Amino acid sequence: MELEDNEKKDSLKNFRSFGQQIVDTASVFYRRGWLFGTSGNLSAVINETPLQIAITGSGLNKGKIDLSGLIVIDVNGNVISGNKKVSSEADLHIAVIREMHAGSVFHTHSVWSTMLSKRYLKDGGILIRGYEMLKGLNNVGTHEHSEWIPIIENSQDMKTLSATVTSILRQHPEVHGFMLSGHGLYTWGKTPEEAERHVEVIEFLLEVYGRGNAGTDNIP
Numbered sequence: 001m002e003l004e005d006n007e008k009k010d011s012l013k014n015f016r017s018f019g020q021q022i023v024d025t026a027s028v029f030y031r032r033g034w035l036f037g038t039s040g041n042l043s044a045v046i047n048e049t050p051l052q053i054a055i056t057g058s059g060l061n062k063g064k065i066d067l068s069g070l071i072v073i074d075v076n077g078n079v080i081s082g083n084k085k086v087s088s089e090a091d092l093h094i095a096v097i098r099e100m101h102a103g104s105v106f107h108t109h110s111v112w113s114t115m116l117s118k119r120y121l122k123d124g125g126i127l128i129r130g131y132e133m134l135k136g137l138n139n140v141g142t143h144e145h146s147e148w149i150p151i152i153e154n155s156q157d158m159k160t161l162s163a164t165v166t167s168i169l170r171q172h173p174e175v176h177g178f179m180l181s182g183h184g185l186y187t188w189g190k191t192p193e194e195a196e197r198h199v200e201v202i203e204f205l206l207e208v209y210g211r212g213n214a215g216t217d218n219i220p
Ligand SMILES: [Zn+2]
Pocket: 039, 040, 041, 089, 107, 109, 183, 184
C-alpha cells in the first residue's frame, strides 16, 4: 500500500515537472511555426510500470496550453486522468516509447518536414551527412555521421500505422526520428530536454537539406 502511494506521488511529481516542460516547449515550438493550428503533440513517460504517459490533448492550440491541456494515458491509450480528448496519434507515441525505450516523444508539423517527407517518400527516407549540427543527436560524435530519417506513408488507420512504425524502428534502431509523408516529424529522447534538442537539431537539418543540396546526396 505504502509502495503504491509512493508510486502515485512519483507519477504526480513527474506529471508536474515533465508536464510543465511540455507546456513551455509547446509554446516555444508554436511560435517557431512547428505546431500551427492545433497540430502536433508532445508526451513524456511519468511512470514506467505500469506505463503512464502525459500527453497534450487533442484539438488544442499548443501555443496556449497549461497543465490542464495534458492528459495521462496508459499503455493502451486509455485516459487515466484529465478531461481533454486523446489524440489518435497517441498510438504512435506509445509505439515509439515501447520500441525505443523513450522517455519523451515530440511530434511537430513543420513546413520542412511536411515538404521533404512528401518529396522523398519514394526513397523511403532521407540521408543527412556532413553537418556539424548532427552532433546534437544523442550518441553522435562527428559531423561525418550519416543520419537516416525514414519516411512512412501517412495514414489515418492508426493501428496499421503503429505496426508500420514499430517495424521500421526495429529495422533501424539507430535512428533518432522518422517522418510521416506530407505530415510531420516524430523524434524522442530519454527526457523532454533531449526530445526538445532532437526536434531543434532535426528541424535545422531538414531546412538545411531542403534549402541546400536536396536530392543530390540522398543515397541510403
Ligand atoms: Zn500529426
